[in-house]
Amino acid sequence: MSEFAIRTQGLCKHYGRKRVLHNLSLDLPRGGIHALVGSNGAGKSTLFRLLLGLTEPSSGSSEILGCESCQLTPALRGRIGFVNEEHTLPEWMRVEAVMEMQRSLYPQWREATYREVLGNFDVQPGQRVSELSRGERAGFNLSLALAQSPELLILDEPTLGLDVVAKRAFLEALMFIGTDSGCTILYCSHQMEEIERVADNLLIMERGELKSVSPPDEFSARVHHWIVEFPERPPANNEIPGLLQLRRIDDSYQLTVLDAGEPLQQFLQDRGARVHCKLQVSLDEAVNSYLAKNHRTAQAAQ
Numbered sequence: 214m215s216e217f218a219i220r221t222q223g224l225c226k227h228y229g230r231k232r233v234l235h236n237l238s239l240d241l242p243r244g245g246i247h248a249l250v251g252s253n254g255a256g257k258s259t260l261f262r263l264l265l266g267l268t269e270p271s272s273g274s275s276e277i278l279g280c281e282s283c284q285l286t287p288a289l290r291g292r293i294g295f296v297n298e299e300h301t302l303p304e305w306m307r308v309e310a311v312m313e314m315q316r317s318l319y320p321q322w323r324e325a326t327y328r329e330v331l332g333n334f335d336v337q338p339g340q341r342v343s344e345l346s347r348g349e350r351a352g353f354n355l356s357l358a359l360a361q362s363p364e365l366l367i368l369d370e371p372t373l374g375l376d377v378v379a380k381r382a383f384l385e386a387l388m389f390i391g392t393d394s395g396c397t398i399l400y401c402s403h404q405m406e407e408i409e410r411v412a413d414n415l416l417i418m419e420r421g422e423l424k425s426v427s428p429p430d431e432f433s434a435r436v437h438h439w440i441v442e443f444p445e446r447p448p449a450n451n452e453i454p455g456l457l458q459l460r461r462i463d464d465s466y467q468l469t470v471l472d473a474g475e476p477l478q479q480f481l482q483d484r485g486a487r488v489h490c491k492l493q494v495s496l497d498e499a500v501n502s503y504l505a506k507n508h509r510t511a512q513a514a515q
């Protein structure tokens with residue numbers, strides 16, 4: 214058995230002349246909750262589709278539970294759960310019938326998990342899938358996925374459209390499954406407070422490239438706010454070592470910086486700047502400042 218749940222090597226994907234994934238190499242060990250973040254269009258869903266063998270790479274390779282993505286057998290697919298943001302389900306079927314079909318397909322079916330997660334929604338067993346609201350459909354789909362006890366669970370923005378109570382219930386079920394059954398969960402979200410709560414590992418993607426893989430708190434520890442006063446105008450953004458964002462606060466400036474220690478200290482000293490303090494940042498601020506630096510609109514505004 215491969216010690217990795219997911220392995221990719223030099224994975225590339227182009228659509229015509231558009232480069233969507235570039236040289237992505239990743240070794241994801243089995244177990245734990247791995248959160249994938251990135252701006253819109255970074256390539257997260259494309260990576261999921263490649264891993265699941267739903268689309269072919271332009272070059273490079275990917276493996277999932279030790280099997281090449283393009284050769285996944287129905288038996289192996291049965292060990293992998295996948296929930297996409299559209300929550301694709303058979304519209305014409307009744308809730309009870311969908312559940313029974315799933316229960317018969319998955320020997321490790323967890324009835325208690327199914328009932329607990331679905332219990333947060335006013336979904337009746339006799340309702341047709343087509344009659345469910347967006348949030349109910351999401352909740353139903355997630356309760357099915359979590360109850361299947363898959364070895365690997367891939368979730369593409371699973372909590373989109375859920376209210377706070379449903380979201381909390383889902384996250385608790387996710388954490389339970391992650392710790393109790395040893396399931397590997399790869400989960401993509403824009404909700405940083407969720408990630409902070411549940412994720413053991415944080416993967417950051419930017420424009421088709423994997424930029425960082427580390428525990429979430431290790432990533433936020435790399436980013437700080439430095440509150441600085443310059444004697445005159447501040448230097449140009451691209452001169453400041455490690456700068457992600459610069460914001461004016463009264464007579465001072467807040468520099469949000471990545472991995473900036475001694476070189477930044479020296480740079481500021483050389484310009485006669487006074488450092489008032491250095492502050493830790495939340496994961497939300499750290500990731501958003503990091504992604505904002507290379508965001509198209511941020512660049513256009515500079």
Ligand SMILES: Nc1ncnc2c1ncn2[C@@H]1O[C@H](COP(=O)(O)OP(=O)(O)OP(=O)(O)O)[C@@H](O)[C@H]1O
Nearest residue numbers: 228231232233251252253254255256257258259260
């Ligand atoms: N079939 C396709 N043909 C052409 N371009 C595509 C196709 N599928 C995806 N893309 C492009 O690939 C890029 C990555 O898309 P993808 O859906 O993987 O991004 P994402 O990171 O999941 O974004 P989001 O957070 O907005 O869901 C986008 O720029 C998208 O327009």
